[in-house]
Every structure is written in structure tokens, then in C-alpha cells.
Amino acid sequence: MVIDFDIDAFLAQPLTARVATNGPTVRPTWYLWEDEAFWILTGPWAKLLDRVRTDPALAITVDVCDPATGLVRQVIARGPAEVLPFDVPRGLRKLSRYLGPDETRWDARFRHYLHDDPADRGTAWLRVRPTSLTATDLSYDV
Numbered sequence: 001m002v003i004d005f006d007i008d009a010f011l012a013q014p015l016t017a018r019v020a021t022n023g024p025t026v027r028p029t030w031y032l033w034e035d036e037a038f039w040i041l042t043g044p045w046a047k048l049l050d051r052v053r054t055d056p057a058l059a060i061t062v063d064v065c066d067p068a069t070g071l072v073r074q075v076i077a078r079g080p081a082e083v084l085p086f087d088v089p090r091g092l093r094k095l096s097r098y099l100g101p102d103e104t105r106w107d108a109r110f111r112h113y114l115h116d117d118p119a120d121r122g123t124a125w126l127r128v129r130p131t132s133l134t135a136t137d138l139s140y141d142v
Helices: 007-011 047-054 088-099 108-115
Strands: 017-021 025-029 032-034 037-042 057-066 071-085 124-128 132-137
Touching (some): 007 071, 017 037, 032 088, 037 047, 037 088
Antiparallel strands (some): 017 025, 032 037, 071 124
16 A cells, blocks of 8 residues: 555545446546545446446546646545445435535435435445555656
């Protein structure tokens, strides 16, 4: 494990992760970094859930590159994904990071992910506890 910076602070930002499955396919996604795991909201509307059920091995990259400041950081994680039941409190923490605290301002589809019955909608969590994790600071002076 290589860690060049505060990984928890970095992953607490509302950044976009890219998730790679066997195939290969890569897709952007929002995530929550909590309890040393990535939590990704998914369901039958996305191919990701079926891909994970077929082969749970995932790779995840979260990075930033700001040429104006020279800030370049990346987190690369690998590990198996587990499909877990959806819970509203964690969903609220995740979606609030990206959409703000006022649910009334959210697009209706996000409110539905959060409040519709997960059994009817099929909403689930993918939890990835990395078996491999690197956080590399490649920043440079401008």
C-alpha cells in the first residue's frame, strides 16, 4: 500500500470515480468513501450490478488534475465488490455530497433512489473494500 497524502480527506471530496469491470468496461460513478470502503449506489437500471454478480473483481480510480495549480493526485483501488442492501442514511450521506443538503432541490430520480422501496426499485449498494490501494501525489510546480 502506497499512500502519499491524506486519502480520507481526498476521497471525502465530491469527485467522480471510474469503475472498471471485467470485460473490460469503465464507467464514471459517484461514490461514498466510508469505513475504508467505496460505496456505490446501483440497481437494475445499470449494467454494473449484473457485471458484478458475474465477476465481482473491480478496479476504481479517483483522480484530480489541475494544470493551473499543478495539483495532480490519484487513488487507485482494486478489490471484490459485494452487493449489499440499500439503506437510506448512507444514501443520504452519499447523495448530499454531490447534490447538496436540500433534497427539495434534487432531480426527482435521486429522491426516488433514496426513498422508493429498494425491494421494488432494486436499489442496492456495491461495497468495495480494497485489497490493493495506492494514493499517489504527482503534483508539480507551475
